[in-house]
Amino acid sequence: MDFQHLIVNRQSVRKYSNKPVETEKIQLCLEAARLAPSASNSQPWTFIWIDDPELLTLLAKASRGPLGTFNNFVSQAPVLVVMVIEKPKVLTEMGGRLKNKEYSLIDLGIAAEHFCLQAAELGLGTCMLGWFDEKAVKDLLHIPHEKVVGLLITLGYPAENYPLRKKVRKPFDKVVRRNSY
Amino acid sequence: MDFQHLIVNRQSVRKYSNKPVETEKIQLCLEAARLAPSASNSQPWTFIWIDDPELLTLLAKASRGPLGTFNNFVSQAPVLVVMVIEKPKVLTEMGGRLKNKEYSLIDLGIAAEHFCLQAAELGLGTCMLGWFDEKAVKDLLHIPHEKVVGLLITLGYPAENYPLRKKVRKPFDKVVRRNSY
Numbered sequence: 001m002d003f004q005h006l007i008v009n010r011q012s013v014r015k016y017s018n019k020p021v022e023t024e025k026i027q028l029c030l031e032a033a034r035l036a037p038s039a040s041n042s043q044p045w046t047f048i049w050i051d052d053p054e055l056l057t058l059l060a061k062a063s064r065g066p067l068g069t070f071n072n073f074v075s076q077a078p079v080l081v082v083m084v085i086e087k088p089k090v091l092t093e094m095g096g097r098l099k100n101k102e103y104s105l106i107d108l109g110i111a112a113e114h115f116c117l118q119a120a121e122l123g124l125g126t127c128m129l130g131w132f133d134e135k136a137v138k139d140l141l142h143i144p145h146e147k148v149v150g151l152l153i154t155l156g157y158p159a160e161n162y163p164l165r166k167k168v169r170k171p172f173d174k175v176v177r178r179n180s181y
Numbered sequence: 182m183d184f185q186h187l188i189v190n191r192q193s194v195r196k197y198s199n200k201p202v203e204t205e206k207i208q209l210c211l212e213a214a215r216l217a218p219s220a221s222n223s224q225p226w227t228f229i230w231i232d233d234p235e236l237l238t239l240l241a242k243a244s245r246g247p248l249g250t251f252n253n254f255v256s257q258a259p260v261l262v263v264m265v266i267e268k269p270k271v272l273t274e275m276g277g278r279l280k281n282k283e284y285s286l287i288d289l290g291i292a293a294e295h296f297c298l299q300a301a302e303l304g305l306g307t308c309m310l311g312w313f314d315e316k317a318v319k320d321l322l323h324i325p326h327e328k329v330v331g332l333l334i335t336l337g338y339p340a341e342n343y344p345l346r347k348k349v350r351k352p353f354d355k356v357v358r359r360n361s362y
Contacts, residue, residue: 003302004209006184007216007295028185030357035188035348036294039311043351052360084362095312103311105283106332109290113217114188117298121184130220130284131276143362151287167216170224176211179233181265181324 001121010117011165013125016076016156025122026051026079029155032118038107039096042088045104045111045150048141050080055140062136063129063152071129077154081115082141083108085148108150115153125158182302191298192346194306197257197337206303207232207260210336213299217292220277220284223269226292226331229322231261236321243317244310244333252310258335262296263322264289266329289331296334306339 001009030047038044050056059082060075074080085104087093096103116126129152137149182190211228219225231237240263241256255261266285268274277284297307310333318330 001184002182003184003187003213003299007213010218012218027353031353032184032188034350034353034356037191037193037297037309039309041349043356046356046358046362048358048360048362050360055360099312099315101311101331102283102286105286106290106293106311109287110294112287113291113294116218118184128218128220130282130287131280134280141360141362147362150282168222169215172208172212172215175215175224175227177227177229179229179231179236179322181227181229181322181328 006117006121008167009164010120012127013154013158013162014073014127015159015162016073016078016125016154017159018078019157021079021124021156025124026155028122029115029118029124030081033111033115036107036111036114038110039103040089040092042092042104042107044086044088044107046084046086048082048084050082051078056080058140059137059152062140063132065131071131074129074154077156079155081153081155082137082149083112083151083153084143085150105150112151112153119155123157124155125162127154129154187298187302189348190345191301193308194335194339194343195254195308196340196343197254197259197306197335198340199259200338202260202305202337206305207336209303210296210299210305211262214292214296217288217295219288219291221270221273223273223285223288225267225269225285225288227265227267229263229265231263232259237261239321240318240333243321244313246312252312255310255335258337260336262334262336263318263330264293264332264334265324266331286331293332293334300336304338305336306343308335310335
């Protein structure tokens with residue numbers, strides 16, 4: 001699949017089949033994330049792969065929106081990946097402070113998308129979750145309290161006949177300028 | 182090229198040939214960035230594509246490290262893309278504040294990597310620059326002062342015989358855990 005097709009095929013999947021995901025495929029997705037670039041090659045991340053059914057149930061609960069408004073599908077996903085942000089290299093952190101940029105969040109986005117694109121190529125569905133009860137997630141996975149949990153990603157085979165949606169995006173001319181803002 | 186090969190082929194390119202980049206290829210890279218996912222589909226970005234030689238020279242100067250320690254190659258790149266962070270949707274911003282997460286930086290990383298991966302597939306080189314004189318960049322490109330410039334990306338054909346480097350990354354077992362931190 002060329003890259004243009006891959007990005008059209010990658011979409012947030014919010015309904016999963018109960019077909020288990022092969023271990024090698026999970027590893028390939030994690031490997032794609034591991035190889036992601038980062039500011040000064042800091043690799044400020046730890047990926048926790050969860051396939052324990054009891055933990056999955058509790059994590060799904062911890063990522064549900066207020067009053068069950070969203071993220072109710074998470075309990076269907078046979079795999080979750082929790083991305084923990086680690087401290088970058090000292091020099092990167094100093095640069096980030098000087099420039100008032102949290103480079104590690106940019107890095108996290110890059111690694112997360114590597115994971116999701118690799119999954120899409122393997123016929124798997126993903127959904128990045130930015131909303132979750134961080135304290136509950138840390139407690140469940142024994143993540144030290146001073147760490148930051150950046151994102152959760154669901155992983156699984158999409159439900160049968162799950163439709164490929166047309167991407168809704170701002171027009172090219174609205175988001176692209178040339179030589180001046 | 183499958184995704185595994187694509188991520189191995191994408192690398193930071195710090196030496197460029199003087200071969201100009203075809204307009205359609207620049208547009209394809211920007212299109213890949215435009216189609217990137219973002220928190221609640223906020224698309225919090227504007228991409229400024231710079232190919233004006235005078236502006237390129239001044240922007241290269243504005244992204245040089247202190248005392249010329251790094252980013253000295255930027256002046257060779259025939260194209261620069263400046264990524265400006267725009268305000269996300271109100272709901273996304275509220276969620277981000279509640280959860281103390283700047284989702285737009287994660288989104289920026291995703292879009293930037295879409296750009297760089299598409300470029301790699303087209304045989305082009307890129308390098309993301311997180312270090313630059315933000316005020317100077319804003320002045321040169323007439324970016325309103327209240328905006329945030331997230332990243333600069335160089336784009337061009339790599340210099341002849343530019344080597345493909347082996348990726349240096351932490352081992353899989355160091356960055357991946359299962360069911361517990």
